[in-house]
Amino acid sequence: MNAELLYQLALTLVPNIGDVQSKILLQHLGDASSIFKAKTSQLEKIEGIGPFRAGCIRKFQDFHVAEAEMKFIEKFKVKTLFLNDADYPKRLLNCYDPPTLLFYKGSADLNASKIVGIVGTRSNTDYGKTFTEKLVEDLASESVLVLSGLAFGIDAVAHKAAIKHGLATVGVVGHGLDKIYPAAHAGLAKEMIKEGGGILTEFFSGTKPDKHNFPLRNRVVAGLCDATVVVETAIAGGSMITAKLADAYNRDVFAVPGRTTDKQSAGCHHLIKNNKAILLTDADQLLEVMGWKEVKKQPKKQRELFIELSSDERGIIDLLQHKELTHIDEINLRSGLSSSAVAAAILNLELQSIVAGLPGKMYKLV
Numbered sequence: 001m002n003a004e005l006l007y008q009l010a011l012t013l014v015p016n017i018g019d020v021q022s023k024i025l026l027q028h029l030g031d032a033s034s035i036f037k038a039k040t041s042q043l044e045k046i047e048g049i050g051p052f053r054a055g056c057i058r059k060f061q062d063f064h065v066a067e068a069e070m071k072f073i074e075k076f077k078v079k080t081l082f083l084n085d086a087d088y089p090k091r092l093l094n095c096y097d098p099p100t101l102l103f104y105k106g107s108a109d110l111n112a113s114k115i116v117g118i119v120g121t122r123s124n125t126d127y128g129k130t131f132t133e134k135l136v137e138d139l140a141s142e143s144v145l146v147l148s149g150l151a152f153g154i155d156a157v158a159h160k161a162a163i164k165h166g167l168a169t170v171g172v173v174g175h176g177l178d179k180i181y182p183a184a185h186a187g188l189a190k191e192m193i194k195e196g197g198g199i200l201t202e203f204f205s206g207t208k209p210d211k212h213n214f215p216l217r218n219r220v221v222a223g224l225c226d227a228t229v230v231v232e233t234a235i236a237g238g239s240m241i242t243a244k245l246a247d248a249y250n251r252d253v254f255a256v257p258g259r260t261t262d263k264q265s266a267g268c269h270h271l272i273k274n275n276k277a278i279l280l281t282d283a284d285q286l287l288e289v290m291g292w293k294e295v296k297k298q299p300k301k302q303r304e305l306f307i308e309l310s311s312d313e314r315g316i317i318d319l320l321q322h323k324e325l326t327h328i329d330e331i332n333l334r335s336g337l338s339s340s341a342v343a344a345a346i347l348n349l350e351l352q353s354i355v356a357g358l359p360g361k362m363y364k365l366v
Contacts (some may be wrong), residue, residue: 006066006067007032007033007035009065009101013065014060017053017057023098024048028046031084037140068116079104081110083100090333094249094331094332099202100202101202103202103203104199105198110224114292115144115224116226117146117225118154118155118228119154119238119239120150120232124264125262125264128256129154130191131231131256132231134282135282137165138282140166141166142287142292145168145170146159147169147171147221149174149179151174152184152185153232160188171200172220172224174213175213176201177205179209187324195266218238221242227254227289228246228253230254230277232265233265234266239267252290253277255269255271255272255280257269259291290362291358309349312341313343313348315337315345316349317354317355317365321365325362326364327360328362331363
């Protein structure tokens with residue numbers, strides 16, 4: 001038995017310990033087993049935990065539930081991704097509330113260089129279907145990973161179009177991996193896995209697709225993507241939750257306009273009108289805004305040798321030298337600096353014409 005996995009599973013089961021508290025505990029104690037082995041007095045002193053939550057951890061006894069889940073994982077060869085694993089999706093680490101543990105069936109790289117989420121109504125129009133299919137087709141040359149929620153409507157259209165055009169596609173679901181919801185998409189899910197994509201969830205086997213699970217599912221879609229595209233949605237549609245979360249996570253959000261009289265496009269129009277999304281017309285626009293269009297390399301200018309730079313600024317320059325374009329999330333993650341320190345350093349570098357900012361929160365050396 002993998003003892004550490006047992007503790008990882010158990011951590012997600014402790015009452016009153018959510019994803020935010022788990023993240024705090026891991027930052028202080030390093031791994032799941034250390035959390036359960038820590039003394040009550042040690043746990044109580046951690047900010048955000050305190051005596052009550054420390055007591056919940058110390059009193060936890062439902063390890064048999066974690067053991068049952070381990071048997072399911074081993075039987076069906078499910079991959080687990082724990083918060084401090086090396087291959088945990090790095091984009092989620094930049095979110096306030098990343099899932100402590102993810103369950104994954106598939107082979108697509110969840111740290112791929114370009115990830116686009118495509119979401120929308122379950123009751124799409126022909127216009128929405130055609131736009132989605134064309135968008136995915138035109139993204140095929142860029143080896144984009146397509147993410148969605150495996151639901152009826154736009155989600156399924158996006159997944160099927162990705163398979164058709166040779167793109168890996170991952171469905172994030174709001175239930176356990178012992179089932180597929182909707183059941184009509186069981187065959188689609190198998191094909192996604194077979195064609196190099198996958199199915200991802202944060203829920204234990206046996207978890208039903210209850211209504212309250214889907215906002216949690218939506219935050220994973222929003223946090224995993226560089227860009228979220230909303231094709232058709234009502235103002236109260238579930239895709240609006242995904243769009244708002246993506247915006248809150250500092251991700252780029254795009255919305256496809258429709259006719260002003262179309263109820264299915266009302267949510268898209270609302271996002272555009274309130275500056276919560278960029279009006280999207282085609283794949284070329286998406287690639288340009290995201291800085292993903294191939295840029296002809298220009299001969300690098302000889303840099304001034306005697307510019308005075310801080311250690312933070314020099315560190316960011318070192319990071320940017322490895323790639324033509326680097327997203328702000330990657331700079332925040334790899335620099336080891338706070339987001340405010342990164343912002344200050346980049347501003348100074350831009351003022352000195354050493355770094356240039358591009359659409360899509362991308363940066364490059366001048």
